[in-house]
Amino acid sequence: MTPEERVGQLFLVTFVGQDTGPESEIARLIQDFKIGGVLLSPRNGNFQNTEGAPARVAELSTRLQSLALDKQGPGIPLFIAIEADGDGAPTTWLREGMTAVPSPLAIGATWSPDNAEAVGQIVGKELAAVGVNLLLGPPLDVLLTPRPGQPGDLKTRSFGGAPYWVGQMGEAYIRGVHEGSQGRVATVAKHFPGHGSSDRSPDEEAATVEKSKEEMTRTDLVPFLKVTDIADKEQAGITDALMTSHLRYRGFQGPSRPDSPPISFDPGGFKVLMEVQQLAQWHETGLFVSDSLGVPAVRRYFNPALDSFPHKEIAQKALLAGNDLLLVSRFALQDDDWPAQFNNITSAISFFRDKYQSDDTFQKRVDEALARILRLKIKLYPSFDRESVVVDPVAVGDLVGQDDAKKQIAAIAQTAVKVVAPELQALADRLPAPPRAGESILIFTDTRQASDCPTCEPYQLIPATAIQDTIQRLYGPSKTGTGQIDPEDVHSFTFRELKALAIPAGEETETNAETAFTLTDEERQNLETLLEEADWVLFAMQDIDPEEAPDSDALRIFLKERFSSLADKKAIVMAYGAPYYLDATEISKLTAYYAVFSKIPASIEASVRALFQEFVPTRALPVSVPGITYDLAVQLQPDPAQELTISRIDSQDTTVNFGEEFEIQTSTILDKNSHPVPDGTRVTFWLTDPTDSTYRNLKEVTTVDGVARAKLLADRAGAIDINAQAGEAETAEALSLTVKGEAQPPTATPAPPTAT
Numbered sequence: 001m002t003p004e005e006r007v008g009q010l011f012l013v014t015f016v017g018q019d020t021g022p023e024s025e026i027a028r029l030i031q032d033f034k035i036g037g038v039l040l041s042p043r044n045g046n047f048q049n050t051e052g053a054p055a056r057v058a059e060l061s062t063r064l065q066s067l068a069l070d071k072q073g074p075g076i077p078l079f080i081a082i083e084a085d086g087d088g089a090p091t092t093w094l095r096e097g098m099t100a101v102p103s104p105l106a107i108g109a110t111w112s113p114d115n116a117e118a119v120g121q122i123v124g125k126e127l128a129a130v131g132v133n134l135l136l137g138p139p140l141d142v143l144l145t146p147r148p149g150q151p152g153d154l155k156t157r158s159f160g161g162a163p164y165w166v167g168q169m170g171e172a173y174i175r176g177v178h179e180g181s182q183g184r185v186a187t188v189a190k191h192f193p194g195h196g197s198s199d200r201s202p203d204e205e206a207a208t209v210e211k212s213k214e215e216m217t218r219t220d221l222v223p224f225l226k227v228t229d230i231a232d233k234e235q236a237g238i239t240d241a242l243m244t245s246h247l248r249y250r251g252f253q254g255p256s257r258p259d260s261p262p263i264s265f266d267p268g269g270f271k272v273l274m275e276v277q278q279l280a281q282w283h284e285t286g287l288f289v290s291d292s293l294g295v296p297a298v299r300r301y302f303n304p305a306l307d308s309f310p311h312k313e314i315a316q317k318a319l320l321a322g323n324d325l326l327l328v329s330r331f332a333l334q335d336d337d338w339p340a341q342f343n344n345i346t347s348a349i350s351f352f353r354d355k356y357q358s359d360d361t362f363q364k365r366v367d368e369a370l371a372r373i374l375r376l377k378i379k380l381y382p383s384f385d386r387e388s389v390v391v392d393p394v395a396v397g398d399l400v401g402q403d404d405a406k407k408q409i410a411a412i413a414q415t416a417v418k419v420v421a422p423e424l425q426a427l428a429d430r431l432p433a434p435p436r437a438g439e440s441i442l443i444f445t446d447t448r449q450a451s452d453c454p455t456c457e458p459y460q461l462i463p464a465t466a467i468q469d470t471i472q473r474l475y476g477p478s479k480t481g482t483g484q485i486d487p488e489d490v491h492s493f494t495f496r497e498l499k500a501l502a503i504p505a506g507e508e509t510e511t512n513a514e515t516a517f518t519l520t521d522e523e524r525q526n527l528e529t530l531l532e533e534a535d536w537v538l539f540a541m542q543d544i545d546p547e548e549a550p551d552s553d554a555l556r557i558f559l560k561e562r563f564s565s566l567a568d569k570k571a572i573v574m575a576y577g578a579p580y581y582l583d584a585t586e587i588s589k590l591t592a593y594y595a596v597f598s599k600i601p602a603s604i605e606a607s608v609r610a611l612f613q614e615f616v617p618t619r620a621l622p623v624s625v626p627g628i629t630y631d632l633a634v635q636l637q638p639d640p641a642q643e644l645t646i647s648r649i650d651s652q653d654t655t656v657n658f659g660e661e662f663e664i665q666t667s668t669i670l671d672k673n674s675h676p677v678p679d680g681t682r683v684t685f686w687l688t689d690p691t692d693s694t695y696r697n698l699k700e701v702t703t704v705d706g707v708a709r710a711k712l713l714a715d716r717a718g719a720i721d722i723n724a725q726a727g728e729a730e731t732a733e734a735l736s737l738t739v740k741g742e743a744q745p746p747t748a749t750p751a752p753p754t755a756t
Contacts, residue, residue: 005074006366007352008034009373010319012079012134012289013345014329016338017045018056020063025342030067030078033349036373037079037134038064039329042093042452049089049096049452054130054400057094058393061131065389076374077381077389079325081134081188084123087156087598089450089461097397098126099405104139104169105578106416106597108160108622111675113172115412116159120176122405128181129399131391133380135177136243136289140170140189140223142196143623146580149544152198152207155578156597160622161632163219164678167226171237174227178236186376188289189227190243193263193273194220198247206246206262206297213251213272221276228282240376241287244323246297261317262301264290270322287372290323294330294341309333311344312351319352320362324369336454406602413602417610417617420579420593421628424619430591431570434612435475435536441490442534443467444498446542446576448549462576462599467540468492470601470608491530495541499554501527502561536570538611542577542599559586574607580625587627595621620673635672638681640728642670646685646735649709656714658741668706669726676706681726683708688721688734714739 013035015026029035040046040057047057061080068078085091087103101119110116120138127135143158159169174187197220200207211220227239246262253260253269263269270288274280292298293314302310309332318326328348332340355362381389419427435441445467449458463469468490472478475485500519519527531537544552555573570591573582579595587593594617596607610617624632649663656662664685669677681703701710708724714737721734 003356004353005034005076006370007356008074008349009036009076009370010324010326010352010366011035011345011349012037012039012081012325012327014039014041014044014341015046018047018060020060020067026064027067029345030064030074031072033346034074035078035349036076036325037081039081039136039327040093040132041082042456045453047094048456049094051096053094053096054098054126054396055393057130057132058391058396062390062393065131066386069384069386069389075384077133077377077384079134079377080132081136082127082132083136084127085137085139085157086119088600089452089459091157094130097401099401099409100600100602101409102413102416102598102600102603103156104159105143105156105622106413106603107173108158108165108169109416109418109595109597109620110412111165111620111622111673112415113168115415116169116172117176117179118408119412120173121180122176122408124177124180124185126400128184129391129396133184134186134188136188136190138170138173138187138189139191140166140227141191141194142166142220142223144196144219146578146624146626147199148578148581151200151204152195153543154196155543158196161624162622162636162678163222164680165622167223170223171227171234174239175234175237184380186240186380188241188243188287189224189239191245191291192224192242192288193245193249193252194224195245195247196220200297203296205300206248208248208250208256210250216249216251217276225276225278228279228286230282238282239286240379241289241325243289243291246291246295262297264323265301265317265321267321285372285375287324287376288322289325290318290327292327292329293318294328294332299333306333309344311348315348315352316355319369320365324372409600410602410605413598413600414606414609414615416597416603417606418579418595418621419617419619420575420595420621420625421587421590422592424616427592431613435485437484437486439489439535440530440533441471441485441536441538442530443490443492443538443540444495444554445492445540446495446549446552446554448542448552461542462540462604464494465492466601466604467538467574467608470605474605474608475612493527495551495554497523497527498558499551500524501531502554502558531565534569536572537566539571539573541573541575541581544581556582556586559589563589572611574611576603576607578623579621580623580627582627584627618673620675636678637671638677638727638729639670639672639674642729643732644669644724644726644729645733646722646724646731648735654736655738655740658714658717658739660714661711662714663709663711664722664735665707665709666724666726669703669708669729670706677703677726679704683724683726685710685712685722685724687712688723689716690719690721690736717741
């Protein structure tokens with residue numbers, strides 16, 4: 001390979017539009033600058049989410065790969081990357097015609113790695129069908145401490161707040177992507193070594209995580225270690241790459257100063273991370289991919305005054321820190337200044353070319369990164385001929401958005417729905433029956449808008465009538481409905497109207513004034529009448545973030561100012577985002593509070609089915625919810641109500657020879673949510689002489705897959721009883737064995753553990 005070809009492979013670029021002609025800028029980047037890959041985005045006009053989008057993306061990917069593989073290109077397939085975190089817009093970029101999958105938090109709420117794998121299979125299959133081969137995901141950030149309404153709030157872009165379970169879900173999801181795509185889509189798990197403890201978004205500035213190395217290893221790093229364990233027999237669950245974060249980490253970089261670099265630009269921080277043997281072994285073949293090198297966190301770090309953008313320095317420091325593939329998106333001071341971005345990309349590549357030929361150390365670093373990149377591309381495409389790489393746009397329609405995939409997602413979405421409040425025992429008393437014929441239902445929906453690009457038409461993330469339409473389809477007089485609900489009894493309004501209703505005319509708050517929306521006297525009277533006559537008042541919320549969505553605090557204002565209006569009504573909240581935005585006082589004013597965790601159509605349907613009591617959700621929430629004092633760490637402890645049992649692993653015999661070791665195991669130990677306890681849960685075994693109650697051979701072990709296993713020594717002849725304890729859970733009946741051989745004097749040992 002020429003120096004130009006070697007250097008170019010390190011760059012994953014963005015481009016504007018869909019023109020791939022010989023004079024287009026993307027053709028120049030591929031054929032003249034030999035880039036290694038592209039990131040497709042609707043924001044850059046690479047595609048629109050309109051009918052036929054999957055086929056058009058397949059056509060685009062085919063044209064791009066053809067440019068790379070013809071004689072003027074590098075002859076190496078491109079990485080074609082995209083974001084597809086689930087939950088529709090804005091976290092899934094290609095949506096129209098594809099199967100809508102739930103958010104990571106909704107998947108985590110199912111507590112089922114099988115469900116995570118099933119979603120991954122759908123995503124992998126459909127991305128491969130359109131020619132995408134690099135998924136920038138899944139997110140493995142741990143939502144340890146919810147930050148409702150604060151910077152750094154992960155919202156639903158996390159599998160949950162338990163490091164163990166995030167790792168389990170992440171590994172299963174990655175395995176699904178690999179299997180669903182038949183090895184044609186690589187994963188880039190993000191944001192290494194963890195965004196979950198950050199108090200800032202990279203769209204603001206580089207935050208600092210103050211945790212020690214030991215704390216990070218016990219928490220944020222756990223999922224990343226799970227998906228980089230190359231000793232694991234399940235190689236399909238190993239991620240191909242990790243995306244580095246633009247955060248500072250005290251535990252890996254030492255005390256932070258204003259001029260301390262984010263870890264993505266810090267060779268010393270990378271070195272400390274590579275002292276973790278498992279990560280070092282994975283990195284022999286695994287890629288580190290930088291996060292976008294043009295986000296505000298990077299701009300502010302390199303130039304706090306924001307009057308220049310040192311693109312060469314940024315790219316060089318990202319590579320020398322340890323990143324192998326450089327994501328050069330938003331690569332200028334202004335996001336919308338594409339000419340500047342294009343010039344910066346080409347200038348950085350040219351700078352790398354010159355430095356490669358003049359600096360032996362730099363050349364060695366480029367070649368190390370290149371080897372990892374090529375190894376992954378060969379894994380994706382054992383042959384680099386065109387027929388092996390490109391996809392068939394005509395066949396896409398038979399591979400994406402299929403009914404069987406939608407049925408799978410519907411079942412998963414239903415499993416994800418949870419009851420936040422009240423306690424399950426009280427739910428049946430508060431809601432003895434679902435909405436019935438003749439009862440009026442008033443719905444208020446957070447209809448905040450989004451747009452795929454600066455000039456694209458805005459759309460509502462949850463359409464104003466989405467819940468009403470679902471109720472009528474399932475329970476109205478249509479062919480698919482039960483006929484129990486009269487369409488005339490269901491009315492839908494927006495959170496903007498709810499907010500205006502909550503505030504008396506002429507007394508608008510500053511926030512409401514900014515929306516420049518008030519109700520006319522007639523509109524207000526109509527709403528007041530419907531509210532007074534309503535039997536059910538349903539609030540469909542997302543999150544509460546007035547800066548981003550000025551009307552998102554409408555429910556909070558209504559509960560404060562107009563709570564009396566809900567007297568004798570069933571007030572229901574459906575949280576289609578994370579469930580931790582309401583406080584204890586606000587929750588106490590509700591009849592019931594459900595967490596849905598996702599706003600895709602399947603999740604909306606699942607929430608309606610829960611309202612109509614087609615199934616009873618559990619209360620096993622995947623994150624802590626301060627408003628109901630639900631502490632996830634406590635919920636993951638062994639359930640004291642269970643009775644543990646012990647059995648032998650090596651034999652079913654009730655006798656063992658004196659002096660021999662024998663293996664035992666517990667039954668599956670369940671947490672307080674009735675799921676297997678996380679790996680690493682402490683369990684103590686001890687032996688008892690039933691004749692004199694002498695305790696000995698106390699042995700503490702930790703669980704794997706919910707089970708504790710241990711080897712014990714038969715060090716005294718006669719009858720022995722073996723017991724176990726995990727937290728406050730104990731064995732109800734000991735495992736009784738007989739040790740054959742010469743009797744030995746008892747050895748005094750400490751008493752068995754006391755529950756704490």
